[in-house]
Amino acid sequence: MQCELCGGEIRGAPRTVHIEGAELRVCVPCSKYGTEVQKPRASTGSPPQPPRKMGGPPVPQPVQRRRRDLFDRMEGDLAEDYADRIRRARVAKGWTEKQLALEIMQKELLIKKVEKGDLVPEEELRKKLEEVLGISLIESAESEVKSSKGKGMTTTLGDIISIKK
Numbered sequence: 129m130q131c132e133l134c135g136g137e138i139r140g141a142p143r144t145v146h147i148e149g150a151e152l153r154v155c156v157p158c159s160k161y162g163t164e165v166q167k168p169r170a171s172t173g174s175p176p177q178p179p180r181k182m183g184g185p186p187v188p189q190p191v192q193r194r195r196r197d198l199f200d201r202m203e204g205d206l207a208e209d210y211a212d213r214i215r216r217a218r219v220a221k222g223w224t225e226k227q228l229a230l231e232i233m234q235k236e237l238l239i240k241k242v243e244k245g246d247l248v249p250e251e252e253l254r255k256k257l258e259e260v261l262g263i264s265l266i267e268s269a270e271s272e273v274k275s276s277k278g279k280g281m282t283t284t285l286g287d288i289i290s291i292k293k
């Protein structure tokens with residue numbers, strides 16, 4: 129008795145499996161490539177296995193974790209004078225702390241803390257502040273330019289140029 133899949137000698141009872149719609153008698157190792165045909169006598173045994181195709185497309189891998197370390201390095205560090213930059217930009221716009229808070233859907237207290245340097249804005253808050261104030265809170269000019277290259281940043285190259293004027 130030969131396995132109809134690999135051609136090897138079947139020792140013991142052959143397995144009857146469905147592979148790609150064909151019914152084959154195969155050896156035990158090959159039976160994993162197909163769906164085993166349930167014998168009529170087996171009334172309500174184990175539930176039927178889901179069909180498994182041979183050589184099908186690879187299972188999509190889960191989305192890889194964003195390499196934050198790399199991006200964070202490229203984005204540069206928060207400027208030491210971030211509090212001053214925020215306050216100056218806000219005053220230049222003629223906004224009160226409350227108005228700025230409303231612009232970024234935050235509490236006035238949070239703006240006050242940030243402007244006093246009591247609170248270091250997290251990335252999300254920092255980007256909102258940069259966006260509504262039209263400023264950059266990142267230390268190095270070089271990393272600003274790098275981070276503007278197609279990473280879906282809110283700061284565009286045009287923004288940076290206008291800041292630098």
Ligand SMILES: [Zn+2]
Pocket residue numbers: 131132133134135136154155156157158
């Ligand atoms: Zn085989």
